Amino acid sequence: MIPELGHFALALACVIAVAQSVLPVVGAARRDARWMATAVPLALGLLLSVGTAFGSLLWAFAVNDTTVANVVANSHSAKPLIYKLSGSWGNHEGSMVLWVLILALCGAAVAGFGRNLPTALKARVIGVLGWIATGFLLFIVFTSNPFERVWPPPMDGRGLNPVLQDPGLAMHPPTLYFGYVGYAVTFAFAVAALLEGRVDAAWGRWVRPWALGAWCFLTVGITMGSWWAYYELGWGGYWFWDPVENASLLPWLAGTALLHSAIVVEKRDTLKIWSVLLAILAFAMSLLGTFLVRSGVLNSVHAFANDPARGVFILALLMVYVAGAFAIFAWRAPRLAPTGIFAPISREGALVVNNLLICSIAAVVLAGTLWPLFADILTGAKISVGPPFFNTATAPLAIPLVVAMPVGAMLPWKRADLWAALQRLWWAAAAALLIGFLSLAAAGYPVWPALGMALAAWLVAGAAADIADRIGLLRRPSQAWRRALSLPRAAWGAAIAHGALGVSLAGIAGMGVATDTLVQLNPGQSTRLAGYEWRMDGLSDVTGPNYRARRATVTVLRDGAVVTVLRPERRSFVVDNQTTAEAAIHTNAMRDLYAVLGEERDGAAVLRLHHNPFAPWIWFGGLIMAFGGMLSLSDRRMRVAAPAPKGATVPA
Amino acid sequence: MTRKKRRLMVLLLAGLGLGTATALTLTAFQDNLVFFLSPSDVIAQRPPAERAFRLGGLVEAGSVERVTASDGRPSATFRVTDGPNTITVTYTGVLPDLFREGQGVVTLGRLQPDGSFRASEVLARHDETYMPPEVADALRRAGHWNPAQGAAPPAASWNTAPRQPDGRSGG
Numbered sequence: 001m002i003p004e005l006g007h008f009a010l011a012l013a014c015v016i017a018v019a020q021s022v023l024p025v026v027g028a029a030r031r032d033a034r035w036m037a038t039a040v041p042l043a044l045g046l047l048l049s050v051g052t053a054f055g056s057l058l059w060a061f062a063v064n065d066t067t068v069a070n071v072v073a074n075s076h077s078a079k080p081l082i083y084k085l086s087g088s089w090g091n092h093e094g095s096m097v098l099w100v101l102i103l104a105l106c107g108a109a110v111a112g113f114g115r116n117l118p119t120a121l122k123a124r125v126i127g128v129l130g131w132i133a134t135g136f137l138l139f140i141v142f143t144s145n146p147f148e149r150v151w152p153p154p155m156d157g158r159g160l161n162p163v164l165q166d167p168g169l170a171m172h173p174p175t176l177y178f179g180y181v182g183y184a185v186t187f188a189f190a191v192a193a194l195l196e197g198r199v200d201a202a203w204g205r206w207v208r209p210w211a212l213g214a215w216c217f218l219t220v221g222i223t224m225g226s227w228w229a230y231y232e233l234g235w236g237g238y239w240f241w242d243p244v245e246n247a248s249l250l251p252w253l254a255g256t257a258l259l260h261s262a263i264v265v266e267k268r269d270t271l272k273i274w275s276v277l278l279a280i281l282a283f284a285m286s287l288l289g290t291f292l293v294r295s296g297v298l299n300s301v302h303a304f305a306n307d308p309a310r311g312v313f314i315l316a317l318l319m320v321y322v323a324g325a326f327a328i329f330a331w332r333a334p335r336l337a338p339t340g341i342f343a344p345i346s347r348e349g350a351l352v353v354n355n356l357l358i359c360s361i362a363a364v365v366l367a368g369t370l371w372p373l374f375a376d377i378l379t380g381a382k383i384s385v386g387p388p389f390f391n392t393a394t395a396p397l398a399i400p401l402v403v404a405m406p407v408g409a410m411l412p413w414k415r416a417d418l419w420a421a422l423q424r425l426w427w428a429a430a431a432a433l434l435i436g437f438l439s440l441a442a443a444g445y446p447v448w449p450a451l452g453m454a455l456a457a458w459l460v461a462g463a464a465a466d467i468a469d470r471i472g473l474l475r476r477p478s479q480a481w482r483r484a485l486s487l488p489r490a491a492w493g494a495a496i497a498h499g500a501l502g503v504s505l506a507g508i509a510g511m512g513v514a515t516d517t518l519v520q521l522n523p524g525q526s527t528r529l530a531g532y533e534w535r536m537d538g539l540s541d542v543t544g545p546n547y548r549a550r551r552a553t554v555t556v557l558r559d560g561a562v563v564t565v566l567r568p569e570r571r572s573f574v575v576d577n578q579t580t581a582e583a584a585i586h587t588n589a590m591r592d593l594y595a596v597l598g599e600e601r602d603g604a605a606v607l608r609l610h611h612n613p614f615a616p617w618i619w620f621g622g623l624i625m626a627f628g629g630m631l632s633l634s635d636r637r638m639r640v641a642a643p644a645p646k647g648a649t650v651p652a
Numbered sequence: 653m654t655r656k657k658r659r660l661m662v663l664l665l666a667g668l669g670l671g672t673a674t675a676l677t678l679t680a681f682q683d684n685l686v687f688f689l690s691p692s693d694v695i696a697q698r699p700p701a702e703r704a705f706r707l708g709g710l711v712e713a714g715s716v717e718r719v720t721a722s723d724g725r726p727s728a729t730f731r732v733t734d735g736p737n738t739i740t741v742t743y744t745g746v747l748p749d750l751f752r753e754g755q756g757v758v759t760l761g762r763l764q765p766d767g768s769f770r771a772s773e774v775l776a777r778h779d780e781t782y783m784p785p786e787v788a789d790a791l792r793r794a795g796h797w798n799p800a801q802g803a804a805p806p807a808a809s810w811n812t813a814p815r816q817p818d819g820r821s822g823g
Contacts (some may be wrong), residue, residue: 344661356665360673367677371685382688382786384706386760389684393676518745520726581746598726598746601718606726608746 003068006056007147013049013100014137016042020107020130024123028195036123043111043126046133047104054101057146061088066153070094070146076159076575078546086170090161092294092310093146095173099290100136102174102181103129106210110185117206124192125185132184135317143310159575162547168228176221176248180286182214183251186258187283190276191325194332199272204265207279209633211262215255216629222248223622234581234596236516236610238618241390246369247289253362254282257355264348267413271352272336278355280329284322285362291318292369346416350408357401364393402455402505405498406462410469424469428461445513452509459502463495493632497625504621510591510614522604530611532593533557539605547571549582552597552605556586568597568607587616686760690790691737699763707741707769708758708787709734716753732757732769735794743771756787 020042027035060068061084064077074091075084089098107129114122140146189207193199225248230238239245258278264271291314343349368385375383406428410421436454439445445453468474470491471483519527519534526535537553549569556563566584573580586593592615598606688706689699699705715731727744730753741759751757751774761771 352662352665356669360669363670363673364677364680368680371681382789384686384688385681386684386686389680392684393680396676397673518725520720520724578750596746599718601726606746 002056002059003065003147003149006053006060007145009049009052009056010097010137010141010145010147013046013053013104014134014141016046016049017130017133017137020046021127021134022130023127024130025127025195028120028123028127031120033119036119039123039126040111042130043104043107046130047101047108050097050101050104050137054097057088057094057097058085060147061085064157066155066157067149067151068146069148069150072150072154072157074159075157076546077156078575079159079165080545082167082170083165086164089173090164090169093140093144095177096136096140096144097146098174099177099181100133100140102177103133103136103184106181106185107133110188114206121192121196124195125188128188128191129184132188132321135320139310139313139317143313159546159573162571162573162578162580166228166232168224169232172221172224172228175217175224179214179216179218179221179248179255180251180289182210182217183255183279183282183286185210186214186279187321187325190279191328193276194325194328194336197332197335199265199276199336201266201269203272204262204267204275207275208259208262208266211255211259211279211282212629212633215252215259216626216633218248218252218255219622219626219629222252223619223626226622227619230615231583231585232580234583236514236583236594236596236608236612238511238615241368241385241387243292243369246365247292250362250366250369251282251285251289253358253365254278254285257358257362258282260351260354260358264351268348270348273333274355276333276336277329278359280322280325284318284325285366287314287318287321291315343415345411345418347408347411347413349416350404350411353404354401354408357397357404361394361397361401364397365390368393399451399455402459402501405459405501406466409462409466409494409498425462425465428458428465431461432458439509443513445509449509449512452505452512456502456506456509459505460499463499463502466498467492467495488635490632490635493628493630493635495628496631497628500621500624500628502621503624504618507614507617507619507621510617511612514610514612514615516608516610518598518606518608520601520604520606525604527609529609531558532563532611534595534607534609536605536607539600539603542569544571546575547573550597550600552595552607554584554595554607554609556593564593566593566595568595570597589616590614592616688758688786690734690787690793691732691739692734692790692794694739694763694769695737701763701765704760704762704772706758706760706786707732707739707771708756709739709790710787711751711753711755711757712738713753732759734790737794740768741771742768743774745774748774758787 020039023035023042024039027033027038057070059065060071061075062081064075064084065071070091070093074094075087079087088094107126110117110122110125110129114125117125186207189203189210193203222245225245226238229240229245230236258275261271261275261278265275291311294310294314368389371385372383375381406425407418407421410424411418432454435457436450439453440447440450467484467487470487471480473480515530517527517529521527521536523536523538526533528534533556535555535557537555540551540553542549542551549571551567551569554566554568556566564586566586568584569582571580571582572578581596581598584595590613592610592612594610594612596608596610598608600606686704686706687699688708689697691707691709694707709732712731712733715729717729719727719729721727721744725744727742728747729740729742731738731740733739741761742764743759743761758775759769759771760773760775761769764770
């Protein structure tokens with residue numbers, strides 16, 4: 001009964017979404033207040049019905065209702081409850097329902113919190129969100145019904161892919177989706193503004209919290225995905241430039257560019273057309289990501305089971321939304337005349353450079369991701385583009401970006417003195433040179449990791465210099481604390497996020513000098529790696545809740561003293577008839593010791609051992625970056641999103 | 653700065669960015685594109701030893717041998733086949749969890765002077781019933797499966813599919 005309720009709720013949501021797509025938009029065009037007023041109740045109704053559908057799905061998974069095909073395919077009664085629930089969005093159908101639920105949630109948030117949005121703009125934004133919801137609900141109802149029944153019901157489900165039974169991955173899709181869907185809202189704002197024919201500083205102020213919020217979620221989602229790949233896939237890497245990973249990186253890059261250009265719209269009332277274009281692009285990248293993951297057109301290490309019909313449907317949605325948005329853009333953008341002017345050496349100039357470089361990186365990543373697809377269609381050649389391509393093609397763009405970051409943050413609005421900004425950064429530059437020299441000479445790093453370390457130090461010290469400069473730490477130390485407290489949170493957030501990129505960069509540079517070895521050890525035998533002695537003590541059998549495992553006990557010693565005992569496992573999942581390697585990791589925040597158990601040969605264990613300096617910093621950096629974004633989001637300026645009167649002076 | 657001058661400047665900057673990105677992409681493509689070859693392709697084309705490529709096919713049943721390399725590291729050799737032709741692959745590393753005899757596999761590496769293939773990566777997917785599309789395509793080209801006759805048979809049965817008599821198969 002409950003699954004039928006869910007199915008009905010989905011169909012109802014479809015109808016509500018159609019109404020939401022039409023009524024408010026027509027109302028806004030005719031300036032009919034009653035039609036426009038339907039936007040809020042429709043958005044809330046959509047949330048209610050999609051929420052009911054998702055709740056029914058969760059219920060079906062929680063009680064392991066084997067009459068539902070989706071539960072049979074993705075769940076099993078012996079699974080812990082958390083993985084039963086996470087299984088509901090760990091599969092294609094359920095994850096699409098989650099996608100639409102988050103979209104409905106965002107629509108309701110615009111309806112509920114956007115009280116000081118002009119009525120017409122609000123009606124249009126909610127209407128455009130309705131267009132997106134309609135497309136995706138039709139997609140679910142016609143190609144991916146999560147409530148399909150099977151009769152007779154099997155005794156039990158087939159289980160969830162054991163690689164996905166992991167707390168990190170349980171939370172990974174929802175976080176990523178909040179990011180993707182957040183860009184649906186900025187997209188809706190962009191299209192609404194085009195329909196309205198007006199983009200002003202107030203528009204920038206409304207869009208920025210959404211761009212920032214989506215960016216924070218996406219940052220956390222990518223960080224979690226990368227961390228999961230590191231500890232669960234057991235290859236010791238953190239980023240593989242895999243199409244599915246790139247699918248989340250592309251909207252992140254476009255979103256990062258949007259985040260920065262929206263500041264310029266807000267503060268200087270310029271770069272408006274560009275920001276609208278970026279908002280459209282960010283959502284196009286999110287849809288492209290969904291398409292790449294769902295259709296399986298590209299080979300990926302983490303792809304879901306896929307179906308070409310679904311891919312075609314999402315591709316059609318992508319075409320309709322993006323082509324439609326570009327058509328509206330071409331039609332209306334000439335009306336958005338630029339008003340502000342700016343000098344090249346200024347904060348807005350620096351933000352243009354930022355946008356240029358980030359978009360170039362995104363273009364390179366996009367080309368590398370899609371090229372195999374085009375090559376296959378055009379010439380039939382089976383080609384893959386691997387990490388060497390992405391590393392060589394993005395590094396020359398990323399390095400100037402990182403070098404320019406602290407300088408740009410130092411420049412004031414309107415007209416700046418480059419030399420003065422550089423003078424205030426001299427000690428950050430000195431720190432960077434010192435760290436670079438130390439890693440090169442003292443630690444014996446190769447050139448690239450040493451450069452990475454130097455740039456990381458430059459970013460962290462540059463962020464510190466920015467804050468020190470703003471609170472006058474060197475000029476008037478006695479007042480610094482008071483000034484630090486009154487410094488806007490957005491300034492803190494920006495400095496923290498910029499510094500956090502430095503933290504991640506240090507981790508990436510550290511991974512550049514990581515060492516690993518492959519050994520075959522009998523019990524009692526040991527090997528040396530990176531100054532540690534790794535001793536294989538023995539192999540044993542372990543039984544988990546839904547798996548059996550072989551476990552190796554590896555004692556790691558340094559100068560005769562025990563550092564840690566690592567217990568890597570190979571788990572066999574009975575229900576799924578699958579084996580996974582469970583890496584054992586010991587971290588002390590400065591380095592990771594990482595062990596993976598391979599096969600066994602005549603009582604000996606084949607082990608892959610890694611020493612990864614600074615590895616945890618990669619994900620710490622990602623989390624700090626998201627924290628900086630959230631801090632900035634909590635700034636007073638974001639909460640008081642009142643429209644500024646036109647032509648008002650904006651404090652620089 | 654006049655509006656015209658500013659517009660020119662923005663255009664110039666954008667052109668510079670786009671140009672750099674294109675140049676970087678093209679140069680990186682030149683060196684880093686990795687082609688997929690089936691054993692028959694390798695026999696026909698003889699790719700140069702310095703060029704990395706991906707070799708895919710079925711792991712021949714009974715061909716997997718676990719050996720110890722000259723430097724004492726554990727490694728494995730196996731034969732990858734597409735029916736008519738077979739290539740011997742050496743791999744030093746932990747074989748993926750889903751590596752099974754008789755199933756599809758994709759390996760990344762370089763051809764050795766003796767005609768064997770030294771793999772630096774062996775890819776197998778999380779899903780045991782999954783057949784890499786390139787492998788399915790290679791098998792179709794080798795005459796094992798005709799798409800006109802319907803969907804591909806399950807991956808596990810590929811190895812026992814009828815072979816051409818001159819196939820150097822061991823299983």
